[in-house]
Amino acid sequence: MTDVRDQYEAFPYPARDPADEAKRLIKGSPSIPVEMDHHLWGGQRDWSQPLRVLVAGGGTGDGLVQLAQLLQDAGKPCQITYLDLSTASRKIAEARIAARKLSGVMFHTGSLLDAGEMGPFDYIDCCGVLHHLPDPAAGLRALHGALAPGGGLGFMVYAPYGRAGVYPLQAAFNTLYGHLPPKARLKHAKASFAQVPDAHAIRRNPNLGDHKQSDAGFYDLLVHSQDRAFAVGDWVEVLADTGWSLAGFTRAGLYDLTAFADVPADMDALTQMAVAEQLRGTIKTHVGYARRADDPAPALPQLVARIPHLGDAPPAALAKAVAADKLPPLRVGAEQITVNIPTKAAPLIAGINGQRTVAEIITGTALGSAEGERLWGKLAAALVPWGLLHYSAILR
Numbered sequence: 565m566t567d568v569r570d571q572y573e574a575f576p577y578p579a580r581d582p583a584d585e586a587k588r589l590i591k592g593s594p595s596i597p598v599e600m601d602h603h604l605w606g607g608q609r610d611w612s613q614p615l616r617v618l619v620a621g622g623g624t625g626d627g628l629v630q631l632a633q634l635l636q637d638a639g640k641p642c643q644i645t646y647l648d649l650s651t652a653s654r655k656i657a658e659a660r661i662a663a664r665k666l667s668g669v670m671f672h673t674g675s676l677l678d679a680g681e682m683g684p685f686d687y688i689d690c691c692g693v694l695h696h697l698p699d700p701a702a703g704l705r706a707l708h709g710a711l712a713p714g715g716g717l718g719f720m721v722y723a724p725y726g727r728a729g730v731y732p733l734q735a736a737f738n739t740l741y742g743h744l745p746p747k748a749r750l751k752h753a754k755a756s757f758a759q760v761p762d763a764h765a766i767r768r769n770p771n772l773g774d775h776k777q778s779d780a781g782f783y784d785l786l787v788h789s790q791d792r793a794f795a796v797g798d799w800v801e802v803l804a805d806t807g808w809s810l811a812g813f814t815r816a817g818l819y820d821l822t823a824f825a826d827v828p829a830d831m832d833a834l835t836q837m838a839v840a841e842q843l844r845g846t847i848k849t850h851v852g853y854a855r856r857a858d859d860p861a862p863a864l865p866q867l868v869a870r871i872p873h874l875g876d877a878p879p880a881a882l883a884k885a886v887a888a889d890k891l892p893p894l895r896v897g898a899e900q901i902t903v904n905i906p907t908k909a910a911p912l913i914a915g916i917n918g919q920r921t922v923a924e925i926i927t928g929t930a931l932g933s934a935e936g937e938r939l940w941g942k943l944a945a946a947l948v949p950w951g952l953l954h955y956s957a958i959l960r
């Protein structure tokens with residue numbers, strides 16, 4: 565752990581300047597409130613109840629700042645605890661929270677292995693951290709011990725195939741330079757990297773870019789001394805072994821085997837996902853949500869009673885593109901995905917405002933209820949697997 569802490573003291577990750585908070589909010593999964601609600605609470609969380617949050621391994625604060633800002637914007641009460649080993653990272657996260665004048669955040673320096681002493685929490689964000697622990701299962705167990713019944717975990721862990729080229733370089737740089745302090749390690753690794761041939765997988769992998777962005781990114785991707793990737797089957801297995809069950813991946817469409825093959829009738833769902841991951845070859849992270857295995861999945865209300873939210877696309881612009889049958893392909897990492905939505909569903913998209921139920925949206929169109937529900941089904945089937953449509957009553 566000392567090596568990992570030394571790294572993040574020398575190179576807080578990701579590289580962030582608190583002054584940039586005046587210009588933009590960095591958004592990403594997990595830990596977007598409507599997405600959390602959709603996956604963990606059936607879109608029915610009572611947001612008048614304060615959300616007790618742990619950001620475990622919060623780094624320079626991306627997930628922390630996003631969650632604190634979005635909950636404040638929605639006027640929803642929360643108490644957020646930030647936890648990280650690195651004091652240098654914490655300073656940046658603190659400055660970002662201060663720059664935005666956000667309140668209700670407590671900062672702790674320490675290990676998530678001790679999270680059980682800090683809980684209970686209704687939601688735990690753990691993004692890009694567990695794969696850096698010597699024993700990721702111990703980390704998952706500690707987080708499980710900090711979670712309140714009915715709560716949930718938002719995770720991101722590395723996946724192997726989309727990171728092609730990374731691990732041989734990490735191994736080489738650790739063999740060559742692992743005895744040096746972080747700054748010297750980086751200097752030598754960069755010099756060696758410059759000689760890596762153009763045909764090396766790292767130079768051919770369009771899924772990766774961190775090493776080109778900043779020293780912290782280069783170190784985190786290529787010089788890390790404690791880093792492992794999980795194939796989807798391994799990840800779901802370690803979740804199960806430590807008392808968790810998968811609630812869902814944010815982009816379940818990535819794991820859909822029907823995009824590649826006729827699915828053998830006797831193939832179980834996890835094997836299908838594992839084979840799809842192998843065939844797709846581009847998944848570099850698994851991003852999703854998990855709940856305690858002893859918590860039942862929430863009963864979902866009738867579809868028409870649910871309140872839909874679109875991702876960041878403005879509904880009017882998306883509706884216009886769909887009506888004109890000119891929906892551009894969706895960019896997922898380095899891939900382009902074609903999404904098919906019937907043109908007749910355009911008025912339904914235009915009616916989404918985060919407050920209306922599906923039934924109210926249908927009523928606001930010239931579509932009858934049967935046709936409206938049929939088209940809604942097609943719309944949802946096209947958008948939900950790509951994390952572009954969620955259900956949540958947070959704004960109601």
Ligand SMILES: C[S@@+](CC[C@H](N)C(=O)[O-])C[C@H]1O[C@@H](n2cnc3c(N)ncnc32)[C@H](O)[C@@H]1O
Pocket residue numbers: 568569572577578620621622623624625626627647648649650653674675676677690691692693696697784
């Ligand atoms: C790759 S960064 C991710 C930061 C942040 N979650 C994000 O997604 O931007 C990993 C962070 O985990 C922290 N970390 C690693 N092991 C930890 C542990 N056992 N307890 C708490 N934090 C840890 C590191 O200090 C580092 O800030």
